[in-house]
Amino acid sequence: MKKITAYTTLALMGLLLTTGCNNAKESHNTENHPKHWGYTTDVGPSHWSELSKKCHICSEGKLQSPINIVASSHINLPPLALSYTTQATSIIDNGHSVQINIANGSTFTIGADKYELKQFHFHTPSENNINSKSFPLEAHFVHATAEGKLAVVAVMFEEGESNPILSKIWGKFPLKRGEKIDFTLTPEDVNALIASNKNYYKFTGSLTTPPCSEEVKWHVIKKPLTISKAQVKQFFDIYGHTNNRPLQNINKRVIEG
Ligand SMILES: [Zn+2]
Numbered sequence: 001m002k003k004i005t006a007y008t009t010l011a012l013m014g015l016l017l018t019t020g021c022n023n024a025k026e027s028h029n030t031e032n033h034p035k036h037w038g039y040t041t042d043v044g045p046s047h048w049s050e051l052s053k054k055c056h057i058c059s060e061g062k063l064q065s066p067i068n069i070v071a072s073s074h075i076n077l078p079p080l081a082l083s084y085t086t087q088a089t090s091i092i093d094n095g096h097s098v099q100i101n102i103a104n105g106s107t108f109t110i111g112a113d114k115y116e117l118k119q120f121h122f123h124t125p126s127e128n129n130i131n132s133k134s135f136p137l138e139a140h141f142v143h144a145t146a147e148g149k150l151a152v153v154a155v156m157f158e159e160g161e162s163n164p165i166l167s168k169i170w171g172k173f174p175l176k177r178g179e180k181i182d183f184t185l186t187p188e189d190v191n192a193l194i195a196s197n198k199n200y201y202k203f204t205g206s207l208t209t210p211p212c213s214e215e216v217k218w219h220v221i222k223k224p225l226t227i228s229k230a231q232v233k234q235f236f237d238i239y240g241h242t243n244n245r246p247l248q249n250i251n252k253r254v255i256e257g
Pocket residue numbers: 121122123140208
């Protein structure tokens with residue numbers, strides 16, 4: 001298995017998101033202008049693989065995310081072993097999404113591995129599709145082990161009632177880009193953003209942002225939560241464009257669920 005470096009974990013945690021495909025040496029070299037990526041024009045998803053050698057996997061990888069999820073293996077998966085017991089401590093608009101950071105101690109156990117919840121953030125519209133259906137919003141709960149193994153739990157939002165927890169988060173908009181500010185959500189609030197962890201799809205994928213690192217364990221909850229039309233617009237208006245990577249090829253992957 002490809003070794004995932006601590007650098008990847010850092011990138012995933014949003015600390016190096018604007019220089020995701022530079023190597024660590026480059027990103028510390030102040031004489032190099034950071035290479036930016038985005039969702040539009042000449043820095044959009046079709047150009048991510050050109051950012052650096054490390055980013056070639058964005059176009060060459062066989063386990064890229066997001067995908068159109070169609071279950072290929074129907075088995076009874078156990079409920080996700082999530083234990084979200086700590087609060088959110090800060091919020092940041094990192095230029096690509098709005099990210100809520102979580103205090104250490106919330107975990108996701110997979111087999112013998114304990115993954116720690118680092119942050120969650122949003123994409124509009126959804127990145128993954130379920131049976132060819134797109135949703136207006138998708139939340140990604142990002143977890144990492146001490147060794148840098150990565151796992152994501154994704155939650156879809158469909159149009160309906162306004163979501164009270166999203167209201168608390170959206171209430172902080174507009175955020176000053178790149179500036180982390182104090183923000184509290186209780187563990188109950190964080191748990192309320194996951195409707196049910198009993199039914200979900202499971203497959204192997206990648207980060208959906210540069211450097212597109214693979215071997216990320218994806219878990220997409222089947223039951224969507226609701227979001228109002230106004231809430232979707234409020235999030236979209238932060239950037240004035242969508243922030244979802246296009247669907248990638250499934251190739252030979254098995255999707256359990
Ligand atoms: Zn994401």
